[in-house]
Amino acid sequence: MGRSSVPGMLIAFIILIAALLLAFTLGRYPISVGDLLHVFTAKLTGRESEAPTTAVNVILQIRGPRVFAAVLVGAALAVAGTAFQGLFRNPLVSPDLLGASSGAALGAVIGIYFSLGVLAIQAFAFVGGLLAVAAVYLIGSTISTRDPILVLVLCGVVIGSLLGAGVGLVKYIADPYNQLPAMTFWLLGSLAAINKADLLPLFGLVAFGTLILIALRWRMNVMSLPDEEARALGVPTGLLRVAIVAAATLVTSASVATAGIIGWVGLLVPHIARTLVGPDFARLIPAAALLGGGFLLLIDTLARTVAAIEIPLGILTAVVGTPFFIWLLTGVSKTWSGA
């Protein structure tokens, strides 16, 4: 298995590169490949670009930041999904299992309800995601049980639905003319409003969380064993679980805060990554990051080029994801066991 995963990683890498090339060349504002190359060479050599200033502006200020944000958000969701699927030993788990997305959604709609600025709405969403998962974890760990994972999942489900009711309540009392459309757009997920300034915090948080998960890769392999066996191997399962959940929640909340709610990526991409490189987390996490980035970048390119108006990402990922996932399920037992 070890050697065969090299081409798998290569495939993931090639998909990302191809998606990047496509994403930079396509867009609503027509830019020739020549101008695109001019902008890049000028940027690399530090010389004045020969391309028209609007083309430079579109590439460096609008399309570029959006492309990188799509890669980061896609990678983050895929990595978090991979970590959660391993931790909960279940292939049907997605990164919002413990309420990160519902918490972020409630934070964001509250921000919109109080007519806050974009930065504050993002901060509310980010903190909302973290708080929701923290609450789920605290409640889950106070209940003594022989199956802490199951209790955690159930807590996540109930807290998530409570937060969903909270979102419903805020939408119900919101101004139907002004705030309600903004909330609806936010909940459907979009990268249309991405700004250069969003990139650094997003990159910092996603990189930090992903590095923690990569550092824990060997222990995560052990975590896919039943609790007693893992503990018998000397792994402190309780502590490790906190670390994995915290790191995955950090990257999920950061990406949801910037892009809104985008389902399916965290559920779907880990499966594709597993079929490519096998179940070893040391390879699985980087492969999921590459594939997730490439996948969401392709989806976002579609979202911004198909029509004059934006197509919400959450809708596209669901339309693309559902048939693909059903197809994957037919062969899932094979790949999940790692045979």
Place this chain on the structure above:
Amino acid sequence: MNINRRSLVSGLSATLLTPCLASAATVTDTTGRTIAVPDKVERIFAAGPPASILVYTFAPDLLLGWTRSHESAQCEFLGVGACDKPQVGRLTGRGNTTNLEVLLKFKPDLILDVGTINDTYISLANRVQEQTGIPYALLDGRFDAIVPVYRKLGELTHRQDEADVFARYAENTIDIIKGRIDKIPSEQRPRVYYGRGPNGLETGLGGSINVETIEFLGARNVAGERRGGMAMVSVEQVLVWNPDVIITIEPAFATNVRSDPVWAPVKAVQTGRIYLSPTLPFGWVDFPPSVNRLIGLWWLAKALYGDLFPEDLRPITRDFYQKFYHMTPTDAQIKSLLVGPT
């Protein structure tokens, strides 16, 4: 047909229904439904924000309460006591927040809704009317129906003469403004982008209620080729459209867009034609979609076709607020309203 059903219902439950229904005059509303109007209409339950604003402008004493309570900034631009009226909730539209027992407690003589006319709202009106026994009138909420809507409201309340004053004011405003604009050939009319939302990236598509007055004034809505409601767009798409004018209701966006390098190539930004619409007590351009947009017509006309409209907006604003909002704004208040072109 409606009368028949009504007399049947009253026959079955004669003791429960108020006797005034029997002697009612009939008025046909915009849907063609025949409404049995009581002899005295003194209490109107407005089903949503457009209806409550319409009734308030016409006769504050008739309005039982507002759909939502107002913020103090809004109350400063409404007449004395306007904000003391209770919050009664929304009867139609997205999410009912009134229950019919509360509605009955207010003892309205008439329920009025102003807005979209379609089968959903017609059936809702019929259902509420049957359940409560209170006449329910549904009037067209489109901006260009503003004159007949005032006249119809006069008929429904037996105050035709007062209604005629409002109808003529609206007619006059529309005639003056349209009269000057109609001469402009369409290719010389400004191309407008209407930006909403925190980033200014939500816009109204062609025919949407949000850009109704912009399109009414013959401006070319850059997002108008596709018809629909509100939608998200990307900055890249706005650069392709390259509008001459940006109209917005979002103060933060109106400020940021001038200095944001991303928006810099847009023609409207380069020529400084970015206009932030007044929103007090109700929006001048967009919402609620009611008569509040009438004063906005002057403002928009000045923003879009400045040369044709040399008038000072301040006296026009004062006059409108006196007649429609029953308050006289001070010079300072008018100055704070008119942050755009004056």
